[in-house]
Amino acid sequence: MAEEGRRFLGGIRTRSQKLDSGEALFRAGDEARAIFHLERGVLRLGSFQRAQAGELVAEDALFLPAYPCDAVALSPSRIEIFPKAAVLLHLSAHPQINMAFSAYLAGQVRALRGRLDLMRLNRAPDRVVAYLTQLGADKDTIRLDRPLVAVAEEIGLTHEALYRALARLQRDNRLIRPGRGLFRLL
Amino acid sequence: MAEEGRRFLGGIRTRSQKLDSGEALFRAGDEARAIFHLERGVLRLGSFQRAQAGELVAEDALFLPAYPCDAVALSPSRIEIFPKAAVLLHLSAHPQINMAFSAYLAGQVRALRGRLDLMRLNRAPDRVVAYLTQLGADKDTIRLDRPLVAVAEEIGLTHEALYRALARLQRDNRLIRPGRGLFRLL
DNA sequence: CCCCGATTATGATCGCGATCATAATTCATT
DNA sequence: AATGAATTATGATCGCGATCATAATCGGGG
Secondary structure, three states: OOOOOOHHOOOOOOEEEOOOOOEEEEEEOOOOOOOEEEEEEEEEEEOOOEEEEOOOHHHHHOOOOOOOOEEEEEOEEEEEEEHHHHHHHHHOOOOOHHHHHHHHHHHHHHHHHHHHHHHOOOOOOHHHHHHHHHHOOOEEEEOOOHHHHHHHHHHOOOHHHHHHHHHHHHHHHEEEEOOEEEEHHH | OOOOHHHOOOOOOOOOEEOOOOOEEEEOOOOOOEEEEEEOOOOEEEEOOEEEEOOEOOHHHHHHHHHOHHHHHHEEEEEEEEEHHHHHHHHHOOOOHHHHHHHHHHHHHHHHHHHHHHHHHOHHHHHHHHHHHHHOOOOOOOEEEOOOOHHHHHOOOOOHHHHHHHHHHOOOOOOOEEEEEEEEOO
16 A cells, blocks of 8 residues: 555665564663665564555654664565665755645545555455455556455455455356456455 | 545635535536535435545545545535635645545545455454554554444444444453453453 | 476355443533 | 433344365466
8 A cells, every 4th residue: 555655765775684483673671773664574573463565664753862662573574774864864855845745644644544444344245345446546447457356355354255245246247257366356 | 434634725815605405516417516525414426425524525526527426415404615616726735735645545545445444354352353454553542432323324233233242242252341441351 | 398386266154343322420510 | 310312232043154075277387
C-alpha cells in the first residue's frame, strides 16, 4: 500500500542494511535518528503491528524524539536507511516536497481508513466485494497481481475463507472470474 | 482519533454549516474546493466508510482535483468549512505549519495502522487487551471516557461481546476494574 | 522433462462472535 | 423525586469463519 513513499526521499544519501529473522531494527525508546524503507521482508512493529515490503517504516519518528515501539524482522529483510536530520532538512528546504509528503500521508490515511472500514464487515463475501470495489473503483475488470493467499492475509481472512467466499460469489452470480487473477463484479 | 486536526488551520476564515440526516456534504466527482472539520454528527464516506465527530474530513481532497466519494450525513451534523485554496496557501506560506501538518498526518497513519492490526485479532479478549494496551502504553490504570458501547463499535465488536470479553478477562485475572471507566491490565 | 514447493481449492468439525431476548443500573430531564 | 432512555450486563441459539485434513494444479529450478 505504501510503495510510493520512497520517491519523496530522492536526493538523500542512504545506506542499506540486512536483517536476519528475529534481529531488531530498533527498540522502543531508542533515539529516533532515521526512518526506513523496507525493501524486502516483513517487520513486526510493537506487539502486533506488521510492516510489509515496500512500506515506509517509522515515518512518524520524524516527529518524535524516540521510537515508540520495537521493530523486529520476522523474516530476512533488507532496509534502506534515511537519516532523520537529512530528511527533515530536505523537507523544510523544499516546500513543494513537503507538500508532496503531506499528500502522500493524506493518501495513506485515506487508504487505511478504507481498509479499516473493510475490516468491520464480518461476512467474508461482503469483505471481498468491498475489497474489489476499493481496488476496482470504476474499472469493470480488476486484475490482482498478488496471490490470493496474500490477499486473504491483507483483508484479515484465512485463505480457505477467501476461496469459499469467491466460490459463493460466483455461485450467486455476483462475480465472474474471466481468467487467472481477473475479477469482474456484477 | 483525529480531534487535533483542526489546530493546524487556526488562522483561516471559515464558516459552519448544518446537515440534516441524509443530506449530502459533497458527491463523488464534485470539484474539491474545501476540506471540513466535523463538529457534530456522523458522516458516511463512500459506501461504508464513516467519519466521527471531531475528525477532519476530506483532507486528502487537498491534493485531488475532485472528491473521490460521496459524503452523506447519517445523523444531524455540523461541519466547519475550510476553503482548500486558503488551506494550501496557509500551508505553503508557513513551512513549520506544513511540517506540523505532516506530523499530524504521520500520527494518523500510525494510529490507523495500529487500529488495523487490532482488527486482525479474532478473539475478543485479545482485541480488548490490545486496545487497552494501545491506549494505556506505560500507564498502569487506563481511564475510558467513552461508554463501552462506543468502544465496542470502535474495535469492531458488538457490545455484548465486549462485556463478555471484559468479564472473562477479570475471571482469568488478566484485568482489574478499579472503578467506573477504569481498567488495569495485569 | 521432472520434481517440489506454492497456490488454489474443498470437506468436516469446532469455537466464538452475532443475534435476539431480558433485565438491572445509571443518567438525564422534567 | 419521578420517569424514560442509555448503559451495562447475562443467557440461549445460530451462523460463519478458523482450524485441520486432503488434494489438484501451477510454476520455477535443476
